[in-house]
Amino acid sequence: MMIENWYWMLVYPALILVVMETLWIGSRRRPGFGHKSAIVITIVVRIIYLTWRVLFTIPSDAWWNTATGILLLTVEVLGFAQSLAVYVTLWTPYAGRTVPLPPADELPRVDVFIATYNEPVSMLRMTIAGAVGMRYPTDGVRVFVCDDGAREEVRQLAEEYGAIHLIRPDHAHAKAGNLNNALGRSDGDLIVTLDADMVPRPDFLERTVGRFQDPELGFVQAPQAFYNEDPFQYNLFSGQALPNEQDFFMRTLQAGKSRFNAVMYVGSNTMFRRSALESVGGFAVGVITEDLATGLLIQGAKYRTEFVPDIIAAGLAPENLADMLKQRDRWCRGNIQTARKWNPLTLPGLTLMQRWLYSDAVVYWYFGVFKLIYIITPLLFLLFGVVALDTSVEALLIFWLPTYLCVMLCFAIIVGRRRSHSWSNIYELALTPAIALSAAAETLGLRVKAFNVTPKGVGLKEQVFHWRIALPHLVLLTLAAVGLVRGIFLSPELANTSALYINVFWCLYFVVGLVLAVTLCVERPRLRSAERTPMSTPVTAAFQNFGAHPGELVDLSLMGARISIPWSERLDPKGFASKASSVTALQIPEVGELPGIGSWIVNSSDGVTIGFRFDPLTPEQTVDLVQVITESPSWVRGDEEEKAYLATAGWRAVRGATTPTLPWRRAQVRMATNSSAVLHPVTLFERGPALELAREREAAFAVDRVPTAAAGGLALDVVDHPKAESLDRDPGALTAAVEDIGFGGCRLSLRHRLEPGALVIVEIPGSLAQPEVAEVRWVKRRWVGYEAGLQFDRANPTG
Incomplete structure (x- = not known):
């Protein structure tokens, strides 16, 4: 496509940038400002771009060029369809509601299922203590520990806390079979499902039970939140700058899906009406992701579903990239399996929007295939001269540039700080080779691996490099290096051509993401044995020879605490014998006195800081301590806090796509x-x-x-x-x-x-x-x- 006087047409991308930047600035000052305008402008600009792509950019000189061009265009069209689903989902910000509990004599009985297989007992202890400590006006709550590992230590743990330990003679249908076994051995009106690491807050039942006064409500889903750093945050030293990688889906998209009764059951932090589960034969079996299938079937049975936007339970994100890949491999294959067994396009009872959103969720898991096509296309040109895009640099500046800017800024406007377009690209690139292989294998019906539980709570003692994960990225980087050398220096016929400039830029764009993906494979040690929650509450420390002294609780876990005590007349540097072991107990509000021993102590000009290790806690003390931890505002970091360098804003968002900064x-x-x-x-x-x-x-x-x-x-x-x-x-x-x-x-x-x-x-x-x-x-x-x-x-x- 030849464009004369193309520089006059740069007014179009400049105008788009000015308008979108203005909307973005307005949205920062007043949330919601320009929300719908940004979506409309972005959709129009993308339609203009795709029209140009269809009419003017498909090569026609050789069949292999035409085929590659059509394949690339198909991926772009599918990408637009997925973005359109996001725009529709987030068109109107979700307005949650609060429903109080019914009168005490009308309260339903609640059964809590904690599914476990081989998770550490220390992790289960916190989850069981949280479940036992949930507030409810009656004693109509029973906690079931559904132990598919049939472990004696888990039975003893359940009995300590008054929970019911359930086992079964086989492991048929994995987690779904485990939950169905509990369903058949309980009789509560409402069923709560919790993963082994998901600890409920004390107000979990207060935020959910009241909604079931509507007889058409089938299940309520709360977001899965995490109180540790995921591999992206941890390995890139970005825990204070990046939100958890799952927050965008768990807390933003799920809220938007609620408007269309398309909330997805995600396996935990969920409350069901028993009759709704029984109407679809219990938890779905025959697929890896029993959660997605179960929610789909309940909605197909015409039950209504709701999303609770509040964090009322939180757990552990996968602690390293290898474990995250195991989890995402299971989700990918499970989603495709579910669509094959219960096709959302043909399943009876679903609305048009439900069919679209569920189908979009399945198509999403082909992102690895789509990304590989994007990465390989410029390499085909640089290595073999295959042309997939027949256009000029000037035309790209006019049609592609405003589209790219619109997508980034619109994403920043409607999503806020929970995700950025640039980091979404990095997240997906890191998982691309593995997920592409999983999606292709499942689509072709190749043998499925055995069900794997995502490891949680297992600290890494030494730094490791995941060679097997990094190898595909390193191969792609090598091909990119060879292609760039060949295209720029060894192919004089390509010199000063638009195709060379376009493909070199395209290649370098993905090289940045691939380099970061390899960096993620350098796994930092996680030496802690328990996650600490920052606190700022009063505490009293009992010293062996100095009596009790007031101070402040700095952080807290089930294993111990860190406290700060200022110097006073009774506790001064001159008379204080700096012995950590002289601290014998802590008095924590709402918990009481907890005995133990100081493990370390540090003096400063203002006072003394002490590391305190608890003696073994009683079940009652553990329940109280878990309540204090989970009710702390710092237990799960708020997503609306000011980020140091999240690339979502204005020119920083544009620059952040290729040059992420460090704090x-x-x-x-x-x-x-x-x-x-x-x-x-x-x-x-x-x-x-x-x-x-x-x-x-x-x-x-x-x-x-x-x-x-x-x-x-x-x-x-x-x-x-x-x-x-x-x-x-x-x-x-x-x-x-x-x-x-x-x-x-x-x-x-x-x-x-x-x-x-x-x-x-x-x-x-x-x-x-x-x-x-x-x-x-x-x-x-x-x-x-x-x-x-x-x-x-x-x-x-x-x-």
């Missing part, structure tokens, strides 16, 4: 070791080009030792720790850089070597709320200086 900032770290107490002023460098960053790092390392006063800090008080009798107090200063920091520890770059096994006290203002005792776990030689990995004592399973 650099300036801080200090102070360390006291058992060999020499030193003050380390550490610079975390501001954003900037890689070369500038490297020069700053080199300049920082040029400083060897400077006096403590010059660093602008004070020497730390050395404190006692169970692992060492004393730490020296020789102050000094050393410049270093914090490479990363997480719950379990931190990684430092420094000029001088630290000895493995050395104990250190780390204070990083702005990153650590309190000083931390840490142990040097490893030291590596670098080109300049050393790199050291430090494990915080609070991440030690024994501490």
Whole structure:
């Protein structure tokens, strides 16, 4: 398609950008502003783009070019259809409702099914305690632990908490068979299903039971939320910047589907009417995703369904990329299986919108195939000269550019901070090869693997690289490198042609995502034995020789707590013998006194910070403690908090598609070791080009030792720790850089070597709320200086 005076036509993309940017700015200042206008503009712009694609860009010079061009266009049309489903779903923001409980004499009986197979008992304990602790005006709640592993320790755990332990003689139909076994051995009017890691809040029943006063309501679905970081957040050091990868579906799309009675049952955090389940023969069997099929059948039976937008239960996201792939492989194959057995397009009883949304949910799982087509198309040109797009750079600027900008900004307007278009691309690229293989195998009817439970609660002790997962990405990156070299340097006939520019840009776009996908395969250790919940509530600590002193609860888990106690007249640095073990009990509001022992203690100028490990808790104490944890506003991070660098906004959103930024900032770290107490002023460098960053790092390392006063800090008080009798107090200063920091520890770059096994006290203002005792776990030689990995004592399973 030849365009004369094409630069005049750039007014069109410029106008689109100005309008969409204005709508985006308005939506940031007033939620909901420009919501529907952005959707309408984006749909119109995409229709214009696809019309241009159909009429002017399909190659006709060779059959292989034409076939490749049609295949690429088909994928783009399917992508538009999927986006259209999202736009329709989110056209009107969901307005949830609150329904109070009926009078006590009308309350239904509730049976809670906790499905388990081989999950850790420590994980089940928290879930059972949460279920037992749910508030309800009557005693009409029974908790069933549906144990397909038939484990003695699980039976004992259930009996401790007054729950009913159910087993069966076989494992037929996996989770669906397990739940159906419980359904046949219970008689409650309402059924709650919980995964082994999903802990309900105390108000779970208060937020759900009242809705069933409507006799046509079949089930209520609450979002699956997570109180740990998923592999994307954790491996990319982005827990404070990126929302959980599942939040967009679990909390945004599900809310939109509720308007069309198309809420999907997702296996947990759900309440059913027993009669609705029985009307479809119980939980669906014969497919991997019994949850999707069961919800589909209930809606086909003309029952109404609702979505509860509140977080009333939360659990653990997969803790590494390999486990996430197992989970997504199961979802992919299960969705395709369900569509084959109960086709939403032909299943009786469904509305037109239900058929569309369920079909769209199945088509979504072919995203791996679609992404591979997008990635391979420019490689076919660069390697073999196959042309899939017959157009010019000028035409792309006129038709493709405004479409791309519209899609990104519209997504930011209607979704907000729960997802970005750029990160969606990265999420999908990381899973593309594996999901493409799963979708293709299931579609062709190839042998299905045995059902696999997604591992949860299993910490990774060492850093690993998932070669098998990364290998397809590395192959694609190698092909991209070869193609770029061949296309740019070894094919003079392609020089200065529009096709070369287009395909090089296209190839580089996906190379960025593939590089990040490989980065995700570097799995960081998860050393913690239990997730800690940040707290800020009053607490009283009982000291063996100093009496009881008030303080603040910093964080809390079922294993222990961290508390901060200010100095006072009765507790001062001079008279305080810094012994962690002198702390014998904590008095926590709404829980009472919990005995235990201090595992570490750190003095500062303001007071003392103590790590406390509980003695074995009684079931009653565990139930109370779980209630305190789950009712904390910090248990599950709010999705509306201000994000540091989520690429969803204006020009940052456009730039973020190809150059995601990192949250650099300036801080200090102070360390006291058992060999020499030193003050380390550490610079975390501001954003900037890689070369500038490297020069700053080199300049920082040029400083060897400077006096403590010059660093602008004070020497730390050395404190006692169970692992060492004393730490020296020789102050000094050393410049270093914090490479990363997480719950379990931190990684430092420094000029001088630290000895493995050395104990250190780390204070990083702005990153650590309190000083931390840490142990040097490893030291590596670098080109300049050393790199050291430090494990915080609070991440030690024994501490």
